[in-house]
Amino acid sequence: ARITLLPGDGIGPEIVAQAKRVIDTVAEKYGHQFDTPSCPMGGNAIDDFGDPLPPQTLETCQNSQAILLGAVGGPKWDDPTAKTRPEAGLLKIRKELGLFANLRPIKPYSELLDASPLKHEIIEGTDILFFRELTGGIYFGDSGRMEAPDGEKAYSVMTYTTSEIARIVRLAAESARNRGGKLTSVDKANVLEVSRLWRQVAADVVKNEFPDIEYEVVLVDAMAMHLISRPSDFDVVVTGNMFGDILTDEGSMLPGSLGLLPSASLGSDGPGLYEPIHGSAPDIAGKGIANPLATILATAMLLRHSLDLETEATAVEDAVARVLAAGHRTADIAAGGKSVSTSEMGDFVI
């Protein structure tokens, strides 16, 4: 199988290097053959090719079973008036590969509960799987500017269609059925027409196809509250692109260890894309201290969802859990205590 690597910018190359070692180890231990080409994407690709997602990179991705991304972006490419930006590459690869479902698990490790900004009794027991719609909504709608009497007027259009809503809700509901049996759909149906369609379609899908799961709807503003006050009440949460962007990032703070959270972006067929949820951390790039565990856990998701290698995926996750239980910490999760380097952490997992 081909697993295309997109190391990206900042700490991306360092953490993907450790994940690659894990992939090689899995191949050796379990007798697989993985082809792992590495392609430019993000700021580095803008520098070298004037394009955050060069055609050659996209083509290699399209001809893969799965893609592992490090992180893209950095202050160097942050100019809002620039012709193109690293983020454009991300949005484009999602769209081109039809990656409409972004899965973000939020489950703290018990050894690291103290790292949470939330009180112990509130964060304890939290185990949420977010499904964020990733190729529709306002991030992909029509947008522009026009003259206005007082200067300019800018607009961005949020849209959703019945089928865009149905397919992500279906995926989330299936997952709920295999997990805790509860699905929460988040919208702003008391104000937005788009959300009213979302609520209607979601209810239909659940009623017709998943009458066995527990189902609730929550307004996005209320959900932003519940995530802090009672995160352990949720199981699978499904929502649109922008609400999902905000809520999954809010949720990612709950465990208090951003360096441990992976994410998967899936389409209906074709390769899935896997990545840590943290950014490219330019401030610590090249120092060999970045935490590779989120990328390694993203690799486990990759083995499971795109290569159907459940045993191998679980082996990787177990290895990470044991390494943490043994007390090994990179600087970001060491709470001031003893820490290991990026590659040492890779060694321990391997």
Next chain:
Amino acid sequence: ARITLLPGDGIGPEIVAQAKRVIDTVAEKYGHQFDTPSCPMGGNAIDDFGDPLPPQTLETCQNSQAILLGAVGGPKWDDPTAKTRPEAGLLKIRKELGLFANLRPIKPYSELLDASPLKHEIIEGTDILFFRELTGGIYFGDSGRMEAPDGEKAYSVMTYTTSEIARIVRLAAESARNRGGKLTSVDKANVLEVSRLWRQVAADVVKNEFPDIEYEVVLVDAMAMHLISRPSDFDVVVTGNMFGDILTDEGSMLPGSLGLLPSASLGSDGPGLYEPIHGSAPDIAGKGIANPLATILATAMLLRHSLDLETEATAVEDAVARVLAAGHRTADIAAGGKSVSTSEMGDFVI
């Protein structure tokens, strides 16, 4: 001066009744004359007049110096296919009165720090004043539905103009100058065209008119994280309608005592509207146990911002602080301990 009361639904009438007693006490003590008509709005107005904001209510509001709102809504009026809803009344009064700036202070009382879901060392020192744009953005943009090959397509348009952005940023920047001297503008300029205009206009206003304040921009997803991990780093935060809706509600969880948070909605002239940020709590309506303090604190904001009665406003705020310091608690903030009723809490403040 005329202060129009809009008790609304659920616990609204009970909590506004206590605020009214506080207003009467202020009038007596400081020698003012307040005219305080009470008008229907929300679900009760739908029931009685088929309109959540009857013309007569709007007219009375327009002829006032300030408006005090309890809360609107409840399961009775929640049907998404209903012809009109309580929320429509809220949106309409904001628009009709030009209430473009929603101010939401987030500052926990030290006696109640333990109620916060956040760890003590994280919530401590938090003192944020949000400015949410309230009459523009996607909540007021064009919206609709059309046939799509697979069913329907719905759309909602987010727009902002130069002047809409400039006036709210200006208000927020002025407030920052009088507080901690720091302003944070929140947008999603890495993806949305509307946000790029927002960022540009905000930077211009600050550079030209407020060169003395500290200024930063933060992406909405990152802000959703920072609010949990380092809330005490912020002073004044300004953002658009939808981002503000989500972030202020997230922020309102931080003190752990929703029943204590007021909000003010201001225009460039005309009456301001003041309300507690909590909802109508239909489950406890009529039981006499609702917490009136947020509404009383909203009254203090009303005295300050719309009637220019700083001494009176401070007196009310001090009274609330002393009542809390003396250990009086309504059930919502009693943490299982001894609690007082809605009207007893009113007595103590008075």
